[in-house]
Amino acid sequence: MSALTLPSTTRVRLPSAGTVLALVVVVLVLVAAIAPGLLIDRSPTAIDLKATLQPPSWQHPFGTDDAGRDLLTRVIYGARQSLGIGLGATGLAFLIAIALGFTAALIGGVVDAVITRVLEVAFAFPALLLALLVIAVRGPSLATEIIAVGIGSAPGYARMVRGQVLAVRQAGFVEAAAALGHPRFAVIRRHLFPNAMRPLVAVVTLGVGQSIVWASGLSFLGLGVPPPSSEWGALLDAGRLHITSSWWLEILPGLVIVLVALSVTALGRTLQNRLGGASR
Amino acid sequence: MRKPLAAVALLASGALTACGGTSAVADGGNPTTGGTIIYGHVQEPPCIFGGWIQQAYISRQVLDGLVTLDEDGSVKPWLATQWTVSPDGLKYTFTLKDGVTFTDGTPVDAAAVAWNFDYWENHGGNGTAKVSIDPYYKAATAVDASHVEISLHKPYPPFLTLITQGYFGIQSPTAFKARTEKENCEKPIGSGGFVVKEWKHGEEVVLTKNPDYTSWPATAKHEGPAIVDEVRWKFVADGVSRYASLSTGESHVVYEVPTVNWKDAQSRYQTIRYITPGKPVSFYINTKVGPFTDKLVRQAFAYGADRKSAVEAGFHGVIPYEGNPAVSQATPGYDAEVAKAYAYDPTKAGQLLDQAGWTAKNANGIRTKNGQSLTIKLVYGAGFIFTQEGATVLQVLQEQWKQVGIDVTLVPATQAELWGGKYSDASTFDATPSYWTSPSSAILWIVWRPSTEASPNGSNRSFYNNETLSQTIQRANSEPDTAKANALYGQAQKIIQDDAAGIGLYTQNSTYAIAPNLKDVWLEKSQGEPVFSDAYFTR
Numbered sequence: 001m002s003a004l005t006l007p008s009t010t011r012v013r014l015p016s017a018g019t020v021l022a023l024v025v026v027v028l029v030l031v032a033a034i035a036p037g038l039l040i041d042r043s044p045t046a047i048d049l050k051a052t053l054q055p056p057s058w059q060h061p062f063g064t065d066d067a068g069r070d071l072l073t074r075v076i077y078g079a080r081q082s083l084g085i086g087l088g089a090t091g092l093a094f095l096i097a098i099a100l101g102f103t104a105a106l107i108g109g110v111v112d113a114v115i116t117r118v119l120e121v122a123f124a125f126p127a128l129l130l131a132l133l134v135i136a137v138r139g140p141s142l143a144t145e146i147i148a149v150g151i152g153s154a155p156g157y158a159r160m161v162r163g164q165v166l167a168v169r170q171a172g173f174v175e176a177a178a179a180l181g182h183p184r185f186a187v188i189r190r191h192l193f194p195n196a197m198r199p200l201v202a203v204v205t206l207g208v209g210q211s212i213v214w215a216s217g218l219s220f221l222g223l224g225v226p227p228p229s230s231e232w233g234a235l236l237d238a239g240r241l242h243i244t245s246s247w248w249l250e251i252l253p254g255l256v257i258v259l260v261a262l263s264v265t266a267l268g269r270t271l272q273n274r275l276g277g278a279s280r
Numbered sequence: 281m282r283k284p285l286a287a288v289a290l291l292a293s294g295a296l297t298a299c300g301g302t303s304a305v306a307d308g309g310n311p312t313t314g315g316t317i318i319y320g321h322v323q324e325p326p327c328i329f330g331g332w333i334q335q336a337y338i339s340r341q342v343l344d345g346l347v348t349l350d351e352d353g354s355v356k357p358w359l360a361t362q363w364t365v366s367p368d369g370l371k372y373t374f375t376l377k378d379g380v381t382f383t384d385g386t387p388v389d390a391a392a393v394a395w396n397f398d399y400w401e402n403h404g405g406n407g408t409a410k411v412s413i414d415p416y417y418k419a420a421t422a423v424d425a426s427h428v429e430i431s432l433h434k435p436y437p438p439f440l441t442l443i444t445q446g447y448f449g450i451q452s453p454t455a456f457k458a459r460t461e462k463e464n465c466e467k468p469i470g471s472g473g474f475v476v477k478e479w480k481h482g483e484e485v486v487l488t489k490n491p492d493y494t495s496w497p498a499t500a501k502h503e504g505p506a507i508v509d510e511v512r513w514k515f516v517a518d519g520v521s522r523y524a525s526l527s528t529g530e531s532h533v534v535y536e537v538p539t540v541n542w543k544d545a546q547s548r549y550q551t552i553r554y555i556t557p558g559k560p561v562s563f564y565i566n567t568k569v570g571p572f573t574d575k576l577v578r579q580a581f582a583y584g585a586d587r588k589s590a591v592e593a594g595f596h597g598v599i600p601y602e603g604n605p606a607v608s609q610a611t612p613g614y615d616a617e618v619a620k621a622y623a624y625d626p627t628k629a630g631q632l633l634d635q636a637g638w639t640a641k642n643a644n645g646i647r648t649k650n651g652q653s654l655t656i657k658l659v660y661g662a663g664f665i666f667t668q669e670g671a672t673v674l675q676v677l678q679e680q681w682k683q684v685g686i687d688v689t690l691v692p693a694t695q696a697e698l699w700g701g702k703y704s705d706a707s708t709f710d711a712t713p714s715y716w717t718s719p720s721s722a723i724l725w726i727v728w729r730p731s732t733e734a735s736p737n738g739s740n741r742s743f744y745n746n747e748t749l750s751q752t753i754q755r756a757n758s759e760p761d762t763a764k765a766n767a768l769y770g771q772a773q774k775i776i777q778d779d780a781a782g783i784g785l786y787t788q789n790s791t792y793a794i795a796p797n798l799k800d801v802w803l804e805k806s807q808g809e810p811v812f813s814d815a816y817f818t819r
Contacts (some may be wrong), residue, residue: 047587047592047679066540066594066669067676228675228690239690240520241538241668 019270022263029260030136042070044077044230053246063248065238071248073232075256081231082257083146086212090204092150093157093211100199101161105169106188116162121158127152128214135223142225142260149214152206160203164196171195192279207254209264216257219232309797316510317798317812320522320534323486323664324458324515326464328476328485329449329539331408333717333807336446336534338513339655340809341487343449343470346374346393347440348497349719349805353442356498357439359388359450359471369760370418374543376426380495382452384469388421388495395453397430397686409447411726411739412718413439416757428581435561435758438722439777440530441612445719450728473813493813497748501800501814511812519667523793530797533810539598545793549594550801554808555600555610556788558718559727561665562605562774563658568743569706571654573751576636578780580710584629585680599627599789605782606724609647611720615770618777619784629684638685655687662692666713671787674713706743714741715788719806728776744781745793766768 015023032039035040048068056063062071104115122130131148138144168174177187212232218224219233220240232253239249320654323333329339333544346360360374380388397420399405401413407412416436421431431441457471463637467476473496474487493505514531516522519538526549545551571577591601602608603619633639638647638654647654660666660674671692678688693703705707716739718725730745749772756768777781790808794801800814 045675047676047678047681049589049676052593066672067598068593068678139694140692228678238668238672241540243520244544245540 011069014059015270018266021273022168022266022270022271024264025259026267027081028111029083029263033083034080036079037077039076040070040073042073043071045075045228053242053249055246056248056252061179062252065249066246068241071235074235075203075232075253078230078232078235081142081235082212082215082233082260083208085142085149085215085231086208087275089149089153089211089215090207091141091206092146092202093154094161094200095187096150097157097161100158102165102193103187105162107164112162118157119162122155123159123230125155127156128217131218132223140223140225142229142231145215145218145224148218149211152185153211157200160200161196163196163264165192165198168192170198199272204266205268205271206265209261209268212264213257213261223256293617294629297706300697306625311507311816312675312819314506315508315531315817317508317815318512318514318531319802319810319812320367320514320516320525320531322515322517322519322522324482326760327468328479329406329465329468331406331410331447336807337809338485339449339468339472340804341445341511341812342468342472342476342769343451344380344388344449344472344495344497345444345446347444348499349441349444350499351805353441353719353805356442358497359393359495363440366688369437369758370432370743371558372430372432372439374428374545375432376428377495377727378426380471381492381670382455382469382471383453383475383490383492384454385456386454387425388450388471388482390428391425392453393428394420394702394792396448396450399453399456400448401679406447409445409803412442412445412447419703435760437760437762438720440758440808441720442718442805444809445717446804446809465717474511477510482515483727484512485516487513487812492715496813497804499804501802501809503703506813507560507816508539508812517663524573526793529795532798533801534793535790535810536667537790537793538667539595542596542598542791548793550798552790552792552794552795554790554792554803555608556691556715556717556790556808557720558604558723558788559612559714559716560604560608560713560787561670561710562602562603563713563736563785564741565781565783566710566712566741566743567779567781568705569598569696570658570710574636574781577654578783579622579637580629580636580684581681581686582634582780583625583632584684584686585677586624587783587785588624589617589678589818590673590676591799594669594676595786596669598791600787601785601788603784604773604777605784606728606768608787610787611718611721611723613769614768615773618770618773621777622780622783625685626680626802631720633685641685644687645682646687649696653687654685655689655693656681656710657689657708659691659693659698659703659712661695661698661714664695665698665715666692675784699747704738711783712741717788717807721755721766721772722753724769724772728772728781742781743777744774744776745777746781749775756801 051064052066052068054064054092060070062075064070090167100115104112131152134148134151135144174191177191216233216236220237224233225231235253239253245251298592313355321335327335328342329335337344337721344359347355348358350356356632359377361377363372363374365372370651376390382388401417402411416432416434418431449470452469456464466479473490474492475490476485478486487508489506491505491713496503517637522534523538523541526534528710549799565578567571588601594600635819638649640648642648642653678690681688714726727739728749729740730739730750731740752768752772756765759768799818801817802811804811
């Protein structure tokens with residue numbers, strides 16, 4: 001940061017309307033994921049063969065699908081899986097990233113060199129292809145999708161963690177703690193870990209949005225959660241066939257994915273600004 | 281031999297025929313010769329020929345059969361101009377058309393035909409061809425260059441009809457023996473209207489016209505080599521893209537039109553819907569292991585879901601419901617009465633489950649017996665037997681079964697899993713739906729022949745060994761009187777239905793949409809294979 005930068009006013013500014021809206025969306029999705037029954041009293045699998053492919057109306061705000069199922073209900077109930085994949089995959093990715101990043105940065109030397117090279121190769125490999133590889137080996141399921149997306153996105157995060165640890169390690173307070181004779185593990189736990197990870201909180205949040213989009217992409221390709229799940233990507237996949245005749249089946253779940261990913265990302269950015277940011 | 285083009289134009293006015301209904305979009309214009317037909321198919325087979333219907337579709341373009349099936353179900357000449365059957369029904373003597381050569385220049389003679397039968401039957405050449413004629417087939421011998429005699433162990437009147445299937449395409453033994461397995465697989469040498477020029481894996485097979493074609497079937501719409509120069513047989517697995525390719529002009533013919541687009545297709549293109557004879561898409565019910573060992577539970581399962589409405593909704597009224605689990609309505613010998621059984625009756629389903637002892641219910645409303653909940657594992661081929669639309673039908677049924685207290689788990693299986701044997705063992709599933717095309721009710725023998733240790737039957741996926749059924753089918757297979765044979769086939773269907781060893785769902789169909797300026801694409805009757813050697817463009 002340049003010495004000429006004026007003091008930031010972010011800390012006293014009220015959250016923008018966009019941030020509030022994003023927060024509302026995220027809260028709604030969280031409610032949908034935890035207790036979908038609070039938002040709607042229908043069943044996501046209840047069929048009505050007399051009301052198939054109905055366009056959006058007051059009764060069915062998102063319309064119905066080819067089995068007469070209410071699409072809004074399906075979107076709401078799908079939140080648990082979509083968000084679950086987003087959170088689970090990002091969590092897994094960060095666990096892998098922390099293990100690799102800390103090991104590389106703290107041990108250094110040959111270990112660092114090996115881990116760094118491996119990460120560079122993995123990073124150069126398209127993440128989605130990496131995910132497809134995992135699915136090819138394990139077969140499609142919810143757990144596989146979490147593992148696939150998690151492993152796919154881990155290399156990027158690991159590089160970031162390693163960079164953060166290296167940077168914080170040079171900081172005066174860490175050196176001071178070490179000089180004062182604190183045990184190495186205590187220094188890592190009390191000083192290094194929290195300070196290295198703080199800026200990554202925002203990245204985690206951004207990662208959740210990204211993972212939701214990836215998971216939807218995989219389900220869209222028919223590689224995700226099996227039916228009759230209403231995971232959002234699976235809804236997109238199912239709606240694709242109807243895109244020319246029943247647009248709502250494709251457009252509305254698609255908009256929901258966009259809105260949620262945008263909201264999570266907007267929150268992530270806000271957090272990033274407040275926590276000081278982390279650079280890749 | 282070739283008729284002038286004017287005659288072709290006259291023939292072309294005959295529009296398209298196939299069972300199930302047709303429509304044609306009037307499009308004037310003059311017939312032309314040459315050009316390339318781009319055809320959008322769904323699945324790419326491992327070889328051009330083989331025992332899978334997807335292979336029959338494409339091998340039909342390259343390989344000719346001995347005989348073919350006409351619209352009225354009668355057997356007509358192809359490579360064989362005529363044939364005689366001995367009075368005891370054990371010897372078929374075919375007279376071959378004169379002067380026909382394979383595209384490698386060798387003659388299509390009796391020795392070549394006999395070699396092909398031997399190859400299918402004794403050398404693993406074609407598993408489906410083999411089971412179609414087993415255990416009746418005895419031997420094929422060349423009487424002289426133009427007469428081949430096929431002898432049977434027992435009379436088998438469906439024999440002629442069965443060999444009209446694409447699995448029985450005749451290849452050049454000379455080329456087959458001289459070349460590598462890969463060459464034979466990718467570019468089999470036949471005497472057909474087209475020759476495989478190139479196979480770009482994952483993309484297309486390029487077929488070029490055989491300019492020396494002389495062996496068109498009696499059912500052909502013109503005499504002479506193919507009118508177009510080339511057919512590009514593309515593999516477009518995605519239904520949306522496949523159908524869209526027709527409107528963008530990227531293809532001229534597409535297979536398996538998504539049913540949601542069928543009405544649109546009918547208004548814009550020529551369409552053909554062919555209901556496949558043979559086993560329809562029906563459930564095999566595991567009678568050996570699990571809850572379905574109890575007939576009452578099987579029957580409750582059949583009553584417990586509105587299969588007819590689910591099929592009509594899921595396929596937008598395009599694909600017919602088929603209540604007969606054994607053979608489809610397009611099959612000779614089909615019993616329509618049998619198809620009426622087990623109309624949706626959730627009350628009856630409940631009573632049967634009560635009777636079977638599944639009286640208690642858990643918190644989710646699923647029936648239980650001795651602490652076990654009534655859970656059914658339904659394994660289905662996702663993406664190759666069941667399209668997305670078919671999967672919706674299963675989801676509808678799943679929800680209805682839940683209402684009567686049966687918890688059905690849908691397990692989508694890939695082709696590799698299903699055919700690789702992951703779900704072959706009786707302990708791995710409770711029900712699995714699939715089809716098996718055949719132009720004869722003799723398909724019952726392939727599917728329902730009891731498994732014995734000496735002769736296991738992997739096709740009997742219901743693990744249903746019923747000696748009375750077996751005897752009935754065998755009597756039907758050898759009965760020379762068609763009416764009597766059909767009555768026996770009907771009895772066999774009734775046994776299967778009464779015992780709920782199978783449960784009907786819908787007919788297997790082939791749907792095609794064809795650009796208005798491409799005429800005389802037709803489907804052969806036996807399996808609905810598209811025929812392009814008579815097709816021509818208009819300008």
